[in-house]
Amino acid sequence: xxxxxxxxxxxxxxxxxxxxxxxxxxxxxxxxxxxxxxxxxxxxxxxxxxxxxxxxxxxxxxxxxxxxxxxxxxxxxxxxxxxxxxxxxxxxxxxxxxxxxxxxxxxxxxxxxxxxxxxxxxxxxxxxxxxxxxxxxxxxxxxxxxxxxxxxxxxxxxxxxxxxxxxxxxxxxxxxxxxxxxxxxxxxxxxxxxxxxxxxxxxxxxxxxxxxxxxxx
Numbered sequence: 001x002x003x004x005x006x007x008x009x010x011x012x013x014x015x016x017x018x019x020x021x022x023x024x025x026x027x028x029x030x031x032x033x034x035x036x037x038x039x040x041x042x043x044x045x046x047x048x049x050x051x052x053x054x055x056x057x058x059x060x061x062x063x064x065x066x067x068x069x070x071x072x073x074x075x076x077x078x079x080x081x082x083x084x085x086x087x088x089x090x091x092x093x094x095x096x097x098x099x100x101x102x103x104x105x106x107x108x109x110x111x112x113x114x115x116x117x118x119x120x121x122x123x124x125x126x127x128x129x130x131x132x133x134x135x136x137x138x139x140x141x142x143x144x145x146x147x148x149x150x151x152x153x154x155x156x157x158x159x160x161x162x163x164x165x166x167x168x169x170x171x172x173x174x175x176x177x178x179x180x181x182x183x184x185x186x187x188x189x190x191x192x193x194x195x196x197x198x199x200x201x202x203x204x205x206x207x208x209x210x211x212x213x214x215x216x217x
Contacts, residue, residue, distance in 0.1 A: 007170035
């Protein structure tokens with residue numbers, strides 16, 4: 001059986017819209033959000049939720065949030081976008097990651113981190129009476145869109161808010177995010193966000209003899 005084509009499903013849904021629905025969009029960072037907002041803003045009334053308790057240290061968290069503020073102030077979008085900032089609730093991530101500290105990147109700790117952030121998105125979407133929720137995370141080549149959508153569908157049933165199917169890396173979405181990041185001078189981090197991914201990134205750099213490379217949420 002072929003895997004679901006989430007990009008095609010989203011395109012089909014957009015083409016069927018008669019009015020712009022209200023969308024709660026979880027934002028992992030400004031670079032990833034750029035191409036997603038460009039694509040979705042003509043079709044949805046978007047509230048952008050910056051809930052990422054995985055990000056460490058605190059200075060990194062606020063830097064990434066400030067980049068979102070910068071992006072929204074500079075990027076001409078088809079419809080206004082509201083930013084919903086959150087406090088740096090690092091205790092949420094610490095509790096979630098307990099016992100999973102030794103997991104490799106992309107393993108069980110990461111999957112639970114996706115669920116943690118998507119759960120907050122679904123909960124906020126219900127509280128704000130939004131029509132849909134989804135996340136920018138699937139724009140990253142390092143993120144499994146099938147897993148993200150499966151989690152979103154499960155949370156949709158739990159919270160009673162529709163999940164917007166998405167695989168934003170498709171149709172050169174990731175490439176477009178890089179182009180927009182350059183256009184707006186956005187800071188592109190070289191590690192996912194948490195201290196475990198930062199440590200792994202530093203180890204990788206040492207093995208390769210240093211050098212910079214943009215990473216993803």
